Amino acid sequence: MTAPARQFGDVILKVEGVCLAFGGVKALTDISFDVREHEIRAIIGPNGAGKSSMLNVINGVYHPQHGKVTYRGHTRTAMEPHFAAQNGIARTFQSLALFKGMSVLDNLLAGRNLMIRSNILLQALRVGPALREEVHHRKRVEEIIDFLEIQHVRKTPVGRLPYGLQKRVDLGRALAAEPKVLLLDEPMAGMNVEEKQDMCRFILDVNDEFGTTIVLIEHDMGVVMDLSDRVVVLDYGKMIGDGTPDEIRSNQAVIDAYLGVKH
Amino acid sequence: MASAVAVADTFPKLLAAHARERGESPAIREKDLGIWQSWKWREVAGEVRLLAAGLAARGITRGKHVAVIGDNRPRLYFAQLATQALGGIPVPFYQDAPAPEMTYVFQNAEIEIAIVEDQEQADKLFEILPQCPKLRHIFYDDPRGFRHYKRDELASYDSLRAEGEAWAKDHPDFVDREIAQGRGADTAIMLYTSGTTGMPKGVVLSHDNLVNTSRAYAELEGLRDDEEVLAYLPMAWIGQNLFSYAQWLVTGFRINCPESAETVITDMREIGPTYYFAPPRVLEALLTQVTIRMEDAGRIKRWLYRHFMAVARQVGGRILDGQPVSALDRLHYALGGLFIYAPLRNSLGMSRIRVAYTAGEAIGPDLFVFYRSLGINLKQIYGQTETCVMVCVQHNGQVKPDTVGPPMKGVEIRLLDNGEIVLRSPGLFVEYHQNEEATREAKDAEGWYHTGDAGYFDADGHLKIIDRAKDVGKLQDGTLFAPKYLENKLKFFASIKEAVAFGDGRPEATAMINIDLQAVGDWAERRGIAYAGYQDLAAKPQVYDLIRECVEKVNADLAADPKLSGSQIRRFVVLHKELDADDGELTRTRKVRRRYIAEKYESAIHALYTETDHCWVEAQMRFEDGRTGTVRAQLAVREAKTFPPQPVAKAA
Numbered sequence: 001m002t003a004p005a006r007q008f009g010d011v012i013l014k015v016e017g018v019c020l021a022f023g024g025v026k027a028l029t030d031i032s033f034d035v036r037e038h039e040i041r042a043i044i045g046p047n048g049a050g051k052s053s054m055l056n057v058i059n060g061v062y063h064p065q066h067g068k069v070t071y072r073g074h075t076r077t078a079m080e081p082h083f084a085a086q087n088g089i090a091r092t093f094q095s096l097a098l099f100k101g102m103s104v105l106d107n108l109l110a111g112r113n114l115m116i117r118s119n120i121l122l123q124a125l126r127v128g129p130a131l132r133e134e135v136h137h138r139k140r141v142e143e144i145i146d147f148l149e150i151q152h153v154r155k156t157p158v159g160r161l162p163y164g165l166q167k168r169v170d171l172g173r174a175l176a177a178e179p180k181v182l183l184l185d186e187p188m189a190g191m192n193v194e195e196k197q198d199m200c201r202f203i204l205d206v207n208d209e210f211g212t213t214i215v216l217i218e219h220d221m222g223v224v225m226d227l228s229d230r231v232v233v234l235d236y237g238k239m240i241g242d243g244t245p246d247e248i249r250s251n252q253a254v255i256d257a258y259l260g261v262k263h
Numbered sequence: 264m265a266s267a268v269a270v271a272d273t274f275p276k277l278l279a280a281h282a283r284e285r286g287e288s289p290a291i292r293e294k295d296l297g298i299w300q301s302w303k304w305r306e307v308a309g310e311v312r313l314l315a316a317g318l319a320a321r322g323i324t325r326g327k328h329v330a331v332i333g334d335n336r337p338r339l340y341f342a343q344l345a346t347q348a349l350g351g352i353p354v355p356f357y358q359d360a361p362a363p364e365m366t367y368v369f370q371n372a373e374i375e376i377a378i379v380e381d382q383e384q385a386d387k388l389f390e391i392l393p394q395c396p397k398l399r400h401i402f403y404d405d406p407r408g409f410r411h412y413k414r415d416e417l418a419s420y421d422s423l424r425a426e427g428e429a430w431a432k433d434h435p436d437f438v439d440r441e442i443a444q445g446r447g448a449d450t451a452i453m454l455y456t457s458g459t460t461g462m463p464k465g466v467v468l469s470h471d472n473l474v475n476t477s478r479a480y481a482e483l484e485g486l487r488d489d490e491e492v493l494a495y496l497p498m499a500w501i502g503q504n505l506f507s508y509a510q511w512l513v514t515g516f517r518i519n520c521p522e523s524a525e526t527v528i529t530d531m532r533e534i535g536p537t538y539y540f541a542p543p544r545v546l547e548a549l550l551t552q553v554t555i556r557m558e559d560a561g562r563i564k565r566w567l568y569r570h571f572m573a574v575a576r577q578v579g580g581r582i583l584d585g586q587p588v589s590a591l592d593r594l595h596y597a598l599g600g601l602f603i604y605a606p607l608r609n610s611l612g613m614s615r616i617r618v619a620y621t622a623g624e625a626i627g628p629d630l631f632v633f634y635r636s637l638g639i640n641l642k643q644i645y646g647q648t649e650t651c652v653m654v655c656v657q658h659n660g661q662v663k664p665d666t667v668g669p670p671m672k673g674v675e676i677r678l679l680d681n682g683e684i685v686l687r688s689p690g691l692f693v694e695y696h697q698n699e700e701a702t703r704e705a706k707d708a709e710g711w712y713h714t715g716d717a718g719y720f721d722a723d724g725h726l727k728i729i730d731r732a733k734d735v736g737k738l739q740d741g742t743l744f745a746p747k748y749l750e751n752k753l754k755f756f757a758s759i760k761e762a763v764a765f766g767d768g769r770p771e772a773t774a775m776i777n778i779d780l781q782a783v784g785d786w787a788e789r790r791g792i793a794y795a796g797y798q799d800l801a802a803k804p805q806v807y808d809l810i811r812e813c814v815e816k817v818n819a820d821l822a823a824d825p826k827l828s829g830s831q832i833r834r835f836v837v838l839h840k841e842l843d844a845d846d847g848e849l850t851r852t853r854k855v856r857r858r859y860i861a862e863k864y865e866s867a868i869h870a871l872y873t874e875t876d877h878c879w880v881e882a883q884m885r886f887e888d889g890r891t892g893t894v895r896a897q898l899a900v901r902e903a904k905t906f907p908p909q910p911v912a913k914a915a
Contacts (some may be wrong), residue, residue, distance in 0.1 A: 138297075139296065142296035142297040142298075143296060145296075145297065146295075146296055149523070151297075151522045151523050151525070151526050152522075152523060152525035152526045152529070154297065155529075205407075205408070208410065208411075209407075209410070
């Protein structure tokens with residue numbers, strides 16, 4: 001089956017001249033790149049290159065000292081997490097952000113927190129609009145459960161699941177917010193080959209079926225090259241490459257950073 | 264009551280009758296998006312009519328085959344019914360069959376239309392499409408993943424249904440006329456048997472075969488239209504077709520399709536089936552889960568479990584069979600019911616079971632007794648695809664773990680000289696599809712079907728299956744020797760993973776045994792026996808003692824058997840390596856290749872039949888990375904106690 005040439009929309013997210021420092025440590029220096037709608041954009045780089053910091057800048061956890069982030073036409077120096085979340089940026093975390101004692105179902109429902117409109121009293125009483133709303137949210141969550149094929153653990157507390165499955169639930173939690181842009185922080189870290197393949201398939205399906213734009217950080221080069229449309233390469237907080245996987249593969253600066261150079 | 268249901272002779276007619284008689288009650292449920300969705304009989308009939316019109320528009324006529332591939336999904340059931348409504352023949356496939364294995368069936372049955380569950384199945388068909396030029400249309404149920412497929416062969420189930428709706432406007436009553444034309448003698452379904460040798464054979468079963476068999480079961484067990492049944496086994500298996508399709512349509516009960524293969528246990532708990540069917544491996548997996556969870560439980564719970572399970576083993580089965588049990592024991596058992604049995608049945612989803620069947624392979628007596636002692640009416644049945652699983656069934660109150668019960672009503676059984684079971688029954692298949700030679704071999708001129716199984720009737724007229732007829736041999740003194748029977752008995756012990764029995768044409772029976780690394784490893788650990796690996800563990804004298812006890816228990820059992828008491832195992836060796844399919848010692852389905860093993864381990868067999876107490880064995884083995892190596896080991900040969908034949912204990 002040959003997939004048709006991929007079509008991308010306008011630039012949805014743009015990072016310009018971002019510098020971030022913690023005291024004297026420069027985490028990011030003058031980073032600029034853009035993300036187009038529907039594309040899968042990867043950020044790669046060796047350990048400590050500033051990949052996670054970059055994601056944290058995008059969704060407003062870190063505030064850069066210089067530069068600006070433009071998201072859907074709004075330009076800001078510092079994104080705020082709540083603004084990001086309310087405007088359709090969701091993310092997963094390298095070290096999972098799930099309620100371990102709660103069931104998978106409840107975790108995913110919690111992911112829809114921002115979309116719940118009825119007030120707490122009505123919700124507590126489960127009457128009228130609150131009940132209708134809950135049924136609606138539950139339906140959307142069930143669709144995600146079906147999509148990620150985690151029906152068999154629907155009622156299992158997350159803490160009892162194997163790590164690979166928890167990662168999938170974390171993705172589900174982010175998806176529950178129906179994001180426009182999904183930030184994935186090392187979605188495949190610590191997984192075995194089979195789990196990685198599953199995760200790749202889910203990421204591609206999310207991108208394809210929901211049209212979600214995806215920005216991901218990943219260590220596994222094979223995965224990145226197969227999965228992404230364009231790749232940004234960071235090294236010691238500097239951007240050393242930006243382009244399609246093929247371009248990146250032949251970029252000398254990238255090869256040096258990954259394979260090392262003789263001094 | 265001469266209702267339409269009682270006289271209908273084909274499945275589409277039965278469906279129409281149910282739609283009239285109980286149109287508003289649910290017929291089939293499926294758990295989808297976390298909720299049980301149901302279709303009423305009336306709705307099922309309507310769906311099937313539209314779908315049949317769609318299939319008619321695509322050229323399905325009487326006698327044509329339609330492939331149905333996927334898990335248990337209501338829409339695949341509708342597809343089967345729609346095909347049958349037109350006089351077509353559904354051919355269900357195992358959903359996990361790899362693509363190349365499907366090719367032959369598509370060619371053999373000249374299949375033009377396939378109805379599949381999802382992308383996974385459709386991809387397999389595209390893979391084999393070049394070899395199956397007749398295949399023209401593939402319809403899928405679940406649209407996920409098909410968005411970028413641009414293939415002319417491909418269309419959705421919904422589009423087929425819509426096509427049927429339009430077509431039916433121009434051809435009103437067409438489908439109803441076709442349904443009315445169906446006869447009981449028409450072919451209802453074709454199921455392919457895997458067959459250990461050669462190509463699979465298409466077993467042609469008529470509506471009469473399946474309907475009459477289902478009626479016999481319904482009468483025997485008093486099945487009603489309010490039974491709940493879980494449809495979770497492969498649609499291509501005769502068991503599933505008989506219990507969740509044929510009996511569904513004959514009896515009018517409800518079938519429930521689980522959400523996915525992984526959720527079966529949860530779904531079963533939610534549904535609480537009243538009529539249940541499971542092959543031994545499923546029952547074993549459930550028991551393992553219970554055992555593991557009990558080991559993790561607190562000390563008091565563990566004690567309660569052990570104590571009351573011992574009580575259950577003693578009296579549970581007898582209470583279930585209605586035999587006399589003292590009032591004190593009954594009280595003890597009732598107490599156990601409160602603390603252990605009822606909660607356990609509940610967590611297994613078996614609280615409401617009235618009748619449960621197991622079939623497909625031999626079931627270990629411990630496993631069988633476990634479920635019965637909990638008060639679950641589990642019974643064994645015996646049959647093949649060719650007989651619609653209608654040969655023998657255990658009757659309520661007369662259940663013995665090692666027989667499959669007396670023949671069912673209408674089944675005639677004869678035993679040939681070599682012990683082979685031959686039979687005639689209303690469920691007997693019509694023929695093998697386009698394979699006269701095989702049909703003649705299996706079914707002789709007078710209509711006797713040769714099962715290939717060997718067995719005999721015990722004193723109560725219950726059939727006991729011992730082995731495949733071709734494997735049954737004789738010891739030198741003429742005693743019956745059934746290797747598989749001995750091997751199964753040995754394998755029922757947790758410590759024994761695999762066993763190979765020898766004795767045909769020899770003075771006495773002997774066995775080679777493979778220990779189960781996990782079970783014996785645990786056992787050794789608990790006793791503080793240190794070992795380096797499989798080979799080391801297998802050679803430990805303590806392990807030999809453990810295995811000898813197992814062999815002697817088997818011998819004690821055999822001593823009570825009138826026909827097989829002479830084939831007690833005199834000597835045995837414990838092999839130093841696991842028998843492995845990679846080394847050619849087992850088939851891929853883990854059946855022992857007896858002849859090959861006999862050649863490979865000739866020196867061990869020689870030692871088994873001489874007076875030596877050890878032998879040297881050299882065996883090639885293939886490592887996981889593909890290299891081969893030779894393992895050389897000294898094996899000890901041990902003797903096991905044998906017992907004098909006992910007079911048959913008359914069963915109560």
